[in-house]
Amino acid sequence: MEYVSVPDSGGFVLIDLPNAPESTGIVRWARKILKDGAAGLARSMTYSYAALGLKVSGASAGISADPKVRGESVEAFGANLADAVGDRRVFLDAAKGVSEADLAPLRVLDTRHTMYFDPETHQALTNQGVLAAAAWAHGPLAGARVAIDGGGDGEVSLARAALAEGARVVALGGRTLASGFDAEVLDAWAGDADGVLPGEAVADGLHTGSDVAFVGAKTNSVDHDRMAGVAAPVVVPYARLAVTTRGLAVAARADRRVLPDFVTVAGPLSAQWPSDGATAESVATTVRNLITEVLAALPGGDDGLVLEACIAAEAFLSTWQDELPFGRPI
Structure with missing residues (x-):
């Protein structure tokens, strides 16, 4: 480096x-x-x-x-x-x-293509990659309970995208609602600067009963202590470096699947140098297919998906680098 x-x-x-x-x-x-x-x-x-x-x-x-x-x-x-x-x-x-x-x-x-710099397109492609990864790990998201780490604009966008796939958003940041936050609730909240989401205030929304946890409110958002209380069996990062190395170890002992963040968040990269005639919609389809294919190619053994994805990435790097970079992004 x-x-x-x-x-x-x-x-x-x-x-x-x-x-x-x-x-x-x-x-x-x-x-x-x-x-x-x-x-x-x-x-x-x-x-x-x-x-x-x-x-x-x-x-x-x-x-x-x-x-x-x-x-x-x-x-x-x-x-x-x-x-x-x-x-x-x-x-x-x-x-x-x-x-x-x-x-x-x-x-x-x-x-790079101008569509890459459009904030809405960038966020939408991130969402599509993250949701494709979640669907690969969990199965179709229709009816799945999801918990989202954080309550900023990006997380609300991800919540809307999850709702569009039929998921039930039961936790958003530090608020939980068993019946789920629907689009109307999110619209009302976004339109009111002083508004508060309905439901119950909790210390950690990721500890709410759920099927998929989306994590990434900050770097190292989920450490070993926090991972120990995560309720979902599937953890999908929506930002880079969201889970610490010790957090991964705790997840492995609990048989909790953590997906590699450098794969799940890679969606917008497909918009940088797209094929001629590509549109935001066609790139979104490419993103979902590509992220799914990358994850499906992993062995799914005892090493865990993050380490397996690192090994697969290093195999490609070895085809054009004389030496591998020292240190993995975990």
């Missing part, structure tokens, strides 16, 4: 596979962006591409700057990135503390 400093910005980029033809990832701003956290995100992205059979590297960037000079720092990052990375093609997405408008200078050289 190569560290590249971006002059005059307090920023850096980590490129996981420096000899890759393209590298993609996110860029975040905060007072202090830690290299270790960025490295984990870059590695996760590399394994996503490998799982999909694509010769692309993961990357991750950070801008560490005081809020008083955030604007100047982000502007300098955008202006100086190309010179810093040289002839390598590094494409970055806006994440925490950075807006798409901030990255406008980078889009001049970005070869």
Whole structure:
């Protein structure tokens, strides 16, 4: 993994596979962006591409700057990135503390399709990949009880998508409702800034009786202690690095299936360089089929799905890398 400093910005980029033809990832701003956290995100992205059979590297960037000079720092990052990375093609997405408008200078050289940058399409493709993974592990979601970790806009979007497949959303963040939160309830809640979801407030919605738990409210959201109380037999991440290594060990002892996050969240990657004539709808179909195929190809043995997916990704990486990157995204 190569560290590249971006002059005059307090920023850096980590490129996981420096000899890759393209590298993609996110860029975040905060007072202090830690290299270790960025490295984990870059590695996760590399394994996503490998799982999909694509010769692309993961990357991750950070801008560490005081809020008083955030604007100047982000502007300098955008202006100086190309010179810093040289002839390598590094494409970055806006994440925490950075807006798409901030990255406008980078889009001049970005070869990815415009649909990838549409927030609604991006979220919809994430949802489709996550739900396809859940359906592969659980079976059809019609009638399934699902618990969702967190109650932000992304989680509400996932809840709506799950409802569209006939699932019953019994937990959303710290609220539970045995009969399920329906679309009308979500609409009313979204339209009321001071509104509170009906149902019961609980310490942890993931401990509610359910068939599938969707996790990913934050990095390392489910550690060993939290995993011990997860009620669902199937755990599906909707964000990267959602489950800790010790959390995976607890799940294995409980015979709880945790799906590999670098596979479940890979849906939007199919919109980066789609085939000619592709639409958001056709890419969504591709995403569901592809995620299902990747998971169905795993042996399903005693090693667990996350480790099996890592081994499969590494088998592909070995076809075009002389050495495997050190450390897995778990």
